[in-house]
Amino acid sequence: MKKLISLVLALTCAAALLVGCGSDSSSAAGGSSAAGGSSAAAGSLSGTVGTNGSTSMESVIGGLSEAFMSENSGVTVSYDPTGSGTGIQAVLDGTTDIGLSSRALKDEEKSEGLVETTVALDGIAIIVNKDNPVENLSLEQIAGLATGEITNWSEVGGSDAEVVMEGREAGSGTRDGFESIVGVEDACKYANESTSTGAVIANVSSNANAIGYASLSAVENDDTVKIVTVDGVAPSEETVLDGSYQIQRPFVFVTKEGVTLSEAAQAFFDFATSADANEIIRGAGAVPVAE
Amino acid sequence: MKAKQNEKNTSRWRQLRRSLRAASERVMNLLFFLCGILAIGCVALISVYMVISGLPAIREIGLTDFLFGQVWASTAKEPQFGILPFILTSVWGTVGATVIGVPIGLMTAVFLSKIASRRLADKIRPAIDLLAGIPSVVYGLIGVSVLVPAIAAFFDLPKGTSLFAAILVLSVMILPSIISVSETALTAVPPEYEEASLALGATRIETIFKVSIPAAKSGIAAGVVLGIGRAVGEAMAVMMVAGNVANMPTLFGSVTFLTTAISKEMSYSSGLQRQALFSIALILFLFIMLINILLNVLLKKNTKGGR
Numbered sequence: 372m373k374k375l376i377s378l379v380l381a382l383t384c385a386a387a388l389l390v391g392c393g394s395d396s397s398s399a400a401g402g403s404s405a406a407g408g409s410s411a412a413a414g415s416l417s418g419t420v421g422t423n424g425s426t427s428m429e430s431v432i433g434g435l436s437e438a439f440m441s442e443n444s445g446v447t448v449s450y451d452p453t454g455s456g457t458g459i460q461a462v463l464d465g466t467t468d469i470g471l472s473s474r475a476l477k478d479e480e481k482s483e484g485l486v487e488t489t490v491a492l493d494g495i496a497i498i499v500n501k502d503n504p505v506e507n508l509s510l511e512q513i514a515g516l517a518t519g520e521i522t523n524w525s526e527v528g529g530s531d532a533e534v535v536m537e538g539r540e541a542g543s544g545t546r547d548g549f550e551s552i553v554g555v556e557d558a559c560k561y562a563n564e565s566t567s568t569g570a571v572i573a574n575v576s577s578n579a580n581a582i583g584y585a586s587l588s589a590v591e592n593d594d595t596v597k598i599v600t601v602d603g604v605a606p607s608e609e610t611v612l613d614g615s616y617q618i619q620r621p622f623v624f625v626t627k628e629g630v631t632l633s634e635a636a637q638a639f640f641d642f643a644t645s646a647d648a649n650e651i652i653r654g655a656g657a658v659p660v661a662e
Numbered sequence: 663m664k665a666k667q668n669e670k671n672t673s674r675w676r677q678l679r680r681s682l683r684a685a686s687e688r689v690m691n692l693l694f695f696l697c698g699i700l701a702i703g704c705v706a707l708i709s710v711y712m713v714i715s716g717l718p719a720i721r722e723i724g725l726t727d728f729l730f731g732q733v734w735a736s737t738a739k740e741p742q743f744g745i746l747p748f749i750l751t752s753v754w755g756t757v758g759a760t761v762i763g764v765p766i767g768l769m770t771a772v773f774l775s776k777i778a779s780r781r782l783a784d785k786i787r788p789a790i791d792l793l794a795g796i797p798s799v800v801y802g803l804i805g806v807s808v809l810v811p812a813i814a815a816f817f818d819l820p821k822g823t824s825l826f827a828a829i830l831v832l833s834v835m836i837l838p839s840i841i842s843v844s845e846t847a848l849t850a851v852p853p854e855y856e857e858a859s860l861a862l863g864a865t866r867i868e869t870i871f872k873v874s875i876p877a878a879k880s881g882i883a884a885g886v887v888l889g890i891g892r893a894v895g896e897a898m899a900v901m902m903v904a905g906n907v908a909n910m911p912t913l914f915g916s917v918t919f920l921t922t923a924i925s926k927e928m929s930y931s932s933g934l935q936r937q938a939l940f941s942i943a944l945i946l947f948l949f950i951m952l953i954n955i956l957l958n959v960l961l962k963k964n965t966k967g968g969r
Binding site: 426540 | 935
């Protein structure tokens with residue numbers, strides 16, 4: 372009997388402790404939210420900002436969020452590198468604050484109430500192996516190489532060797548960007564399809580006859596491959612911004628019309644689209660558009 | 663009076679203990695039951711989910727167009743969703759891996775179970791178990807950095823990523839399951855069979871091929887089917903060496919398997935494309951189910967008629 376009583380007592384104590392903890396933590400939360408409120412008045416924010424989408428935007432978002440979080444220590448900016456399609460879908464589903472797309476929105480996506488804001492431009496570089504003598508290609512030649520009309524490097528001034536076209540998988544923003552700009556949509560004859568920019572670069576650097584495409588930001592400082600000029604124009608910030616380098620695409624923030632962003636998310640959005648962010652975007656290898 | 667009180671207390675205490683024990687017994691029973699249900703629940707959930715999410719695209723595309731269409735262009739302006747290239751690639755890839763892997767695996771099993779000394783076999787067996795434990799991404803990495811360039815150089819091809827590379831990688835990957843299951847089956851063959859064969863004047867090799875292997879055939883078949891299951895379901899290693907273009911399979915062409923078709927496009931897919939990927943998963947799921955049923959039939963046969 373005694374044991375039973377002590378058991379009951381122990382249980383009661385445990386329960387009381389739990390309840391005590393519960394009330395403790397809730398009061399603590401109340402305290403911290405009050406503190407948060409007061410500090411918000413002092414100019415800092417708290418909360419999480421969710422971003423989701425394009426894998427090509429990783430270095431840009433990484434730089435932006437790092438800078439933003441160091442200024443606003445209460446805010447966490449999360450980034451899910453899922454791909455443009457998934458990021459756009461996540462905005463529609465309301466599972467993320469800001470969707471990231473490395474292509475302009477399609478009309479059907481805009482008709483669903485999605486809004487695009489361009490934060491940067493990205494040049495798509497055409498890369499070949501370092502041992503390849505070819506230095507310059509015209510847009511038509513690139514199209515021919517991609518579609519398989521040109522099968523031998525000697526046709527474009529290279530050595531006598533079969534062309535190996537390296538590309539990305541269907542749905543990739545870089546592939547979509549490359550194919551739509553060069554005008555070879557759905558007509559490319561790839562030798563390999565890789566699921567990341569890094570894999571394309573690796574394949575091109577290891578195969579003397581390979582040609583591929585990748586974000587300028589990803590290959591700009593990469594010594595393992597050679598970037599060819601397109602119609603005589605080398606990809607760089609100036610040539611992308613003034614439009615003379617033709618193979619380029621926008622980096623886009625996707626939001627939904629009628630959905631108000633949280634205070635923290637709005638602050639991040641404003642920061643990323645302001646001229647203050649230009650240096651960071653440049654540092655990440657993309658071309659800023661804000662003035 | 664006090665003694666009586668004590669006695670009463672003890673008996674009450676005993677009763678309490680008994681009921682507590684009964685209760686704990688029941689609680690544990692419930693716990694085990696729930697764990698069992700959890701496993702079944704997962705299988706049921708996945709099956710139902712696969713069917714529900716896989717059917718809409720098949721209905722929209724049409725079963726014949728989906729299964730027998732030869733062109734997969736999921737993001738084209740007029741998208742086409744034919745998965746015949748993936749199905750045939752998976753079939754050929756698996757057949758190729760089986761053709762290379764089964765003889766090697768079977769011979770190894772024979773060696774371990776009949777020919778090698780116990781000490782040697784005990785040293786080789788852990789190595790084979792380790793082979794089973796190597797993550798598939800490691801197979802892929804070695805495939806892409808060693809095998810692929812070697813194929814390109816050996817056959818004088820512009821690139822080495824191909825169905826052939828995938829077959830070679832898969833045939834190594836299915837070895838452990840073939841070896842370990844076949845070895846168990848071969849070891850289980852009653853020694854009298856072999857002794858009788860040897861007593862009749864057959865050589866050791868004749869005994870192995872005419873007595874031991876036929877006696878263990880359903881177990882060996884189970885090992886082969888298990889290996890096939892692994893080959894069909896493998897994605898990572900294959901993705902790294904196969905090239906991943908949706909071509910109809912050719913030995914040295916860049917190809918996409920059923921598994922890699924899903925994993926390669928999943929992250930960027932949307933709309934019907936994503937639904938179609940679920941439909942591919944459903945087809946793959948059916949393949950694996952079929953292989954599992956076959957495996958169960960073989961194993962049942964093994965326990966019934968093996969002896």
